[in-house]
Every structure is written in structure tokens, then in C-alpha cells.
Amino acid sequence: MSYKSSGIKINIPVMNAACSITKSMEDLEALLATRADTVVLGSVTWLGRQANPEPNWFAGDDQGFALNSVSMPNEGHEWYQTNLPEMVERTHAAGKRLLLNVAGFSTDEYSQLAEMAKNGNVDGVEFNLGCPNTVEAGWQNPIFSFDVDALQIVLRGADRILSPKTPYMVKLSPYSNPAELSRVASVIGESKAGGVVTTNTFPNSYWQNNAGRAVILPNNGLAGMSGEAMLPIGLGQVKQFRQQLPESKIVIGVGGITRPEHIEQYLRAGAAAVQVATYIVRNGHQAINDLIM
Numbered sequence: 001m002s003y004k005s006s007g008i009k010i011n012i013p014v015m016n017a018a019c020s021i022t023k024s025m026e027d028l029e030a031l032l033a034t035r036a037d038t039v040v041l042g043s044v045t046w047l048g049r050q051a052n053p054e055p056n057w058f059a060g061d062d063q064g065f066a067l068n069s070v071s072m073p074n075e076g077h078e079w080y081q082t083n084l085p086e087m088v089e090r091t092h093a094a095g096k097r098l099l100l101n102v103a104g105f106s107t108d109e110y111s112q113l114a115e116m117a118k119n120g121n122v123d124g125v126e127f128n129l130g131c132p133n134t135v136e137a138g139w140q141n142p143i144f145s146f147d148v149d150a151l152q153i154v155l156r157g158a159d160r161i162l163s164p165k166t167p168y169m170v171k172l173s174p175y176s177n178p179a180e181l182s183r184v185a186s187v188i189g190e191s192k193a194g195g196v197v198t199t200n201t202f203p204n205s206y207w208q209n210n211a212g213r214a215v216i217l218p219n220n221g222l223a224g225m226s227g228e229a230m231l232p233i234g235l236g237q238v239k240q241f242r243q244q245l246p247e248s249k250i251v252i253g254v255g256g257i258t259r260p261e262h263i264e265q266y267l268r269a270g271a272a273a274v275q276v277a278t279y280i281v282r283n284g285h286q287a288i289n290d291l292i293m
């Protein structure tokens with residue numbers, strides 16, 4: 001399978017999603033050792049970041065969902081500027097493609113990160129507009145997915161900086177308001193984006209242990225939900241974006257995949273490919289092989 005119109009070439013339609021085990025050189029090597037032929041690295045932010053205080057991850061296997069407030073720890077642009085060329089080289093030597101997932105805290109930062117990705121010769125960029133888990137001075141940062149004007153500025157920056165040699169995708173939060181989803185689809189439809197990656201975690205979810213204590217520490221226990229419960233939500237987002245985006249843009253489905261049948265569900269709903277996070281955070285990088293038929 002190859003989706004040339006979007007600029008994103010996909011052969012095996014199953015890849016990792018950006019998460020806590022997709023950042024370092026060691027993570028890259030582990031992902032290159034799987035059968036997936038596309039690796040998503042990130043999220044990378046302009047400045048290096050520490051993880052939120054623990055517990056920031058609730059695996060929730062027997063609950064049917066996971067929660068995280070990890071908050072995109074990574075080494076920041078200086079480390080990636082130095083190491084990206086080698087990461088790309090190793091990926092290409094393995095006959096695979098590297099997509100770099102970047103997350104900004106301002107529209108300018110997204111542009112700076114786009115420049116970095118272009119100079120690093122990655123095969124594509126994923127703009128993460130949906131992390132709900134960053135808190136500064138006690139306040140939760142706004143989520144770009146829900147600010148259509150800011151999203152449009154990010155897209156204009158990407159259209160200016162990136163050429164077809166470095167195609168890009170937009171990774172979004174789930175929209176419960178169909179009118180908002182339509183506005184976003186229309187703005188993305190008019191941009192040069194190759195398509196959307198949907199969906200990031202469901203923001204501000206909450207769970208307590210038997211003692212009534214929140215299972216996640218930061219942000220008052222509020223955290224992004226992922227895992228099984230995200231499957232129908234992700235499928236609904238894919239279906240709507242597929243209906244509303246121009247044919248030339250692809251939709252990559254993410255959320256809740258723990259079995260090969262779930263991938264079938266996404267492909268039938270209109271996804272060109274899928275990504276997987278919680279399943280590999282729970283079971284290790286190699287577990288992605290369980291899902292590739």
C-alpha cells in the first residue's frame with residue numbers, strides 16, 4: 001500500500017504511536033527490530049522536559065483503559081539536532097521510514113521544530129496538537145486541537161517551512177463536538193498537510209484506587225485516557241475525518257488497539273494505517289509484532 005497523494009508512503013499499515021518508549025536511540029533500535037516499517041519518534045519538544053512526578057502512568061489492563069500524565073519527557077532540540085541524522089541513517093539502513101512527532105508550546109515553537117525536522121532529513125513530521133498532560137505553575141496548558149485559530153497558524157507555518165520532500169500529518173485530540181471537528185477538517189483540508197492522526201488521549205480522565213485515592217498524582221489526578229476504551233472513540237473520529245477530508249489526505253487511526261481485529265475495524269472505517277501506544281507501553285516494543293498480520 002502506498003499513499004503518494006498525501007506524501008506519506010505506507011507499506012505495512014501498523015506502526016507505533018508516540019509515547020514514553022519512543023524517544024531515545026535505544027527505543028529506536030528496539031523499534032527497528034520489529035516488523036513495522038515505519039517508526040514514530042517523539043514527542044520531541046523544543047526544550048528538554050522531565051517526566052511529571054510519579055505515579056504518572058496507570059496501566060489498567062483489567063479495567064479496559066489506561067491513564068497517563070507522563071507529559072512528554074525528552075531531551076529537547078539540542079540533543080535531537082545532534083542525533084537525528086544518525087537516527088535517520090540507522091532507520092534507512094534498516095529499510096524503514098522515520099516520522100518525527102513534535103509538540104510545541106507556542107505556534108512559533110511548532111515552526112522551530114518543523115525546521116529542525118526538515119534539517120534532520122526525517123521522512124515525515126507529525127505535529128502533536130493534543131497532549132493534555134502539561135501543567136505549568138499549577139495551570140494546565142491549553143490543548144492546541146481545541147483552538148482552531150492557533151491550529152491554523154501552526155499549519156500555515158508548516159506549509160511555509162516544509163516542502164513535499166518532508167510531508168506532515170496533524171495529530172489531534174478527540175472531538176466530541178461534531179461542528180468543531182468539521183471546522184478542523186475544513187482548515188486541514190485547505191492546508192498542505194498529508195492528513196490527520198486521530199486520536200490522542202481523551203483529556204482529563206480520572207480513576208481512584210480502592211482507598212479512594214487518585215491513581216495518578218499530577219494535575220489533581222486528571223490524566224489522558226488511552227487503551228481499550230478509546231477504540232470506539234478513535235473509530236468515530238476516523239470515520240468523520242475520512243468523510244470530511246479531501247480524498248488526497250490520509251487518516252491514521254490510533255486508540256485502543258490490542259488485537260489484530262481492532263486494526264481491521266480502523267481500516268474498514270477509513271484509516272490508511274494505524275498506530276499503537278498503550279499495548280506496547282504495557283508489553284514492550286516487540287509486542288507490535290503481535291498486531292502485524
Ligand SMILES: Cc1cc2nc3c(=O)[nH]c(=O)nc-3n(C[C@H](O)[C@H](O)[C@H](O)COP(=O)(O)O)c2cc1C
Pocket residue numbers: 017018019020042043057066068070072101128131171199200201225226227228230254255256257275276277278279281
Ligand atoms: C504513556 C503514554 C505516553 C504518551 N506520550 C505521547 C507523546 O509524547 N506524544 C503523543 O503524540 N502522544 C502520546 N501519547 C498518546 C498516544 O500516542 C496515543 O495517541 C493514545 O495513547 C491512544 O492510543 P492507544 O490507545 O494505543 O494508547 C502517549 C500515550 C501513552 C499511553
